[in-house]
Amino acid sequence: MSEFFKAELKDRFLEYALERSDYFEIQTLYDEFLRPNYSLQFVEKLVREILDYDPNLMDVMSGNGMEMFMLASTPSTQDFLDEGGFMDMYVKEEEKWDVFLDQLSSTRKLTKDEKKLIKKSNPVLKREKTLLIMLISAITISFLFTLASIFKETLLEPDYVPADEFERKIQQLQEQYIQENQRLQSELNQAERALDSLTK
Structure with a gap:
């Protein structure tokens, strides 16, 4: 899976959490966005990446034998998405690489x-x-x-x-x-x- 698609999925997870006014099971994200092509573990990995970036983006409760069982949005979720979310971060990172590669290619080589x-x-x-x-x-x-x-x-x-x-x-x-x-x-x-x- 490309980094672009992963960034888009993370933003969609956050948007879904904002739409819900209550806690929901992580299984719901799997059923809503990634069934049947990916596994529930992949959803957990993406949620973990969101939390690694900023633990305040989602509220997580463990239970039912799972470390991440119930999820909900937080006040930081809306602010983060308003600033562009993970997609905006991805685009900016790509632009930095493009500028860097342009600088490298513009360095004149000796004949x-x-x-x-x-x-x-x-x-x-x-x-x-x-x-x-x-x-x-x-x-x-x-x-x-x-x-x-x-x-x-x-x-x-x-x-x-x-x-x-x-x-x-x-x-x-x-x-x-x-x-x-x-x-x-x-x-x-x-x-x-x-x-x-x-x-x-």
Whole structure:
């Protein structure tokens, strides 16, 4: 259900309460406005939203095993509806968003030529970009050497040791590999973030 429809329903609940001079069951709102497409719990949710906004908009009595059983209007109900009610609040909120989005879209973006000119006229950016590429290359090479070292130790140059010693050594190498991998991944992520900030 859209926020617009919910705002309209809340106002209609309040208007109905004003029309009644006595207390009425919350079930009446369900029967009057939302049966059979929605549930009584949905009516309770909308009434709760009204009360969360302003507890003085409706008088609520519990009973019959329900937290909200009987409802009635209050002096604040008429004033709130005279000021426009929930529909007016919804429209004003939408207008604020429209103005905000218009402001965002009116911000002029740089053309491709302007971006190229900025890149050409800034040699510091070129130097930093080159350093970043070198750093990423160094991290990659270090990672490859680590992998080669692990494979060499485990496969190419096996030591003849007891089984429990061998398992301990394998576990130690795995932990080293995980730690090294995490360190390299962290450095790579930092380098990528820095590179992204330069290219934007």
